[in-house]
Amino acid sequence: MKKQIVIFLGKSGSGKGTQAKLLQKKLGFDYIGSGDLLRARTKKKDFTGKKITKILAKGELIPMPAIFKLWIDKIEELKNKKKLKGFIMDGNPRRIMEAYLIDQALEFYEWDKNVKILLIHISNKEAIWRLTKRRICKKCKKIIPFVGQFRKIKKCPKCNGQLVGRSDDTIKAVKSRLKWFKTEVQPIINYYRKTGRLIKINGEQSIEDVFKDILKAVK
Numbered sequence: 189m190k191k192q193i194v195i196f197l198g199k200s201g202s203g204k205g206t207q208a209k210l211l212q213k214k215l216g217f218d219y220i221g222s223g224d225l226l227r228a229r230t231k232k233k234d235f236t237g238k239k240i241t242k243i244l245a246k247g248e249l250i251p252m253p254a255i256f257k258l259w260i261d262k263i264e265e266l267k268n269k270k271k272l273k274g275f276i277m278d279g280n281p282r283r284i285m286e287a288y289l290i291d292q293a294l295e296f297y298e299w300d301k302n303v304k305i306l307l308i309h310i311s312n313k314e315a316i317w318r319l320t321k322r323r324i325c326k327k328c329k330k331i332i333p334f335v336g337q338f339r340k341i342k343k344c345p346k347c348n349g350q351l352v353g354r355s356d357d358t359i360k361a362v363k364s365r366l367k368w369f370k371t372e373v374q375p376i377i378n379y380y381r382k383t384g385r386l387i388k389i390n391g392e393q394s395i396e397d398v399f400k401d402i403l404k405a406v407k
């Protein structure tokens with residue numbers, strides 16, 4: 189199997205983060221998650237570290253030059269890695285400009301022939317349903333998705349803690365996230381579709397079945 193770069197797209201609630209981690213484990217890929225990169229960067233208390241901390245606290249989008257610097261450093265590191273099998277990008281692109289920049293970067297690093305773009309598709313109705321019903325463990329903060337067998341569990345599977353609703357998962361907040369997806373991410377999806385690279389996966393199945401479809405798509 190040649191090296192592959194897999195980019196995950198999907199609404200919140202689509203389960204793309206879970207699927208990205210599953211795929212990473214199964215194929216031994218590296219993982220570029222913008223959330224992880226940003227959190228790591230805030231540990232360094234220089235100007236950029238402090239600024240990113242502030243922006244994250246306000247829940248705003250990180251300006252493109254800052255996020256791009258983090259990706260490029262990471263991609264550069266992976267390019268020089270001896271036994272790289274492939275890597276997964278999760279959490280970006282979030283703006284059409286980012287999609288163009290990623291394309292140019294992948295071309296520069298001579299990986300543009302190896303890209304798979306997976307859209308984990310769920311309807312707005314399903315996203316609202318899942319996000320307003322999902323729960324979080326009071327003790328260890330593990331998020332319990334509202335899919336498959338997780339719908340029925342009463343206690344945290346990790347620490348047996350109490351499960352409660354998430355305060356930021358109100359209908360209003362969820363709808364605003366979906367609106368953002370439509371204005372910012374839909375153009376990215378259209379762009380990948382027009383360039384013949386979009387692979388649509390039905391996200392309204394069990395976690396196992398979504399994963400099976402993903403494995404077929406990356407083979």
Ligand SMILES: [Zn+2]
Pocket residue numbers: 325326327328329330344345346347348349
């Ligand atoms: Zn727990």
